[in-house]
Amino acid sequence: MNKDKSSDTERLKAILEAYGTDEDKWSTADKTALEAARTQSPSLDELYKSEKQLDDFLAENINTPSAPSYLMGAILQDAEAVLTQQGSNIRQLFQSFFKASPGLILAACLGIYLGVASPNLWLPSYDVNLDELSVSDTVLDWEFDNGNL
Numbered sequence: 001m002n003k004d005k006s007s008d009t010e011r012l013k014a015i016l017e018a019y020g021t022d023e024d025k026w027s028t029a030d031k032t033a034l035e036a037a038r039t040q041s042p043s044l045d046e047l048y049k050s051e052k053q054l055d056d057f058l059a060e061n062i063n064t065p066s067a068p069s070y071l072m073g074a075i076l077q078d079a080e081a082v083l084t085q086q087g088s089n090i091r092q093l094f095q096s097f098f099k100a101s102p103g104l105i106l107a108a109c110l111g112i113y114l115g116v117a118s119p120n121l122w123l124p125s126y127d128v129n130l131d132e133l134s135v136s137d138t139v140l141d142w143e144f145d146n147g148n149l
Contacts, residue, residue, distance in 0.1 A: 013044060021052045
């Protein structure tokens with residue numbers, strides 16, 4: 001039970017820090033839980049008072065800028081232009097893909113043909129033998145084995 005109270009208090013603290021003391025932003029269940037928890041938890045009451053001071057300070061000193069009246073109409077016109085243009089952008093993407101698809105198909109077929117027709121393109125058809133010099137320890141040993149020394 002104590003763990004539930006502490007978790008509920010922590011949740012209320014998080015909500016209080018996020019939304020402040022404006023009770024219009026809180027749900028009704030959280031409002032009643034906050035009122036009950038403030039009487040039982042002095043730390044929550046202190047947090048509420050400090051958040052109330054911060055909210056009051058911000059309300060007094062921070063002026064929210066007001067937008068010009070024509071701004072909403074301009075935004076709506078731009079949004080309409082973007083929405084009508086978005087369909088044509090997707091259509092242009094598909095059209096450009098279909099214009100390039102014959103070349104892509106030809107390149108794929110050519111690659112498959114070259115792969116099948118020339119299997120020894122990367123590997124030589126003859127066996128690679130190491131010469132005696134590359135297998136011997138030193139040039140001196142090779143000369144000695146050949147009878148030159």
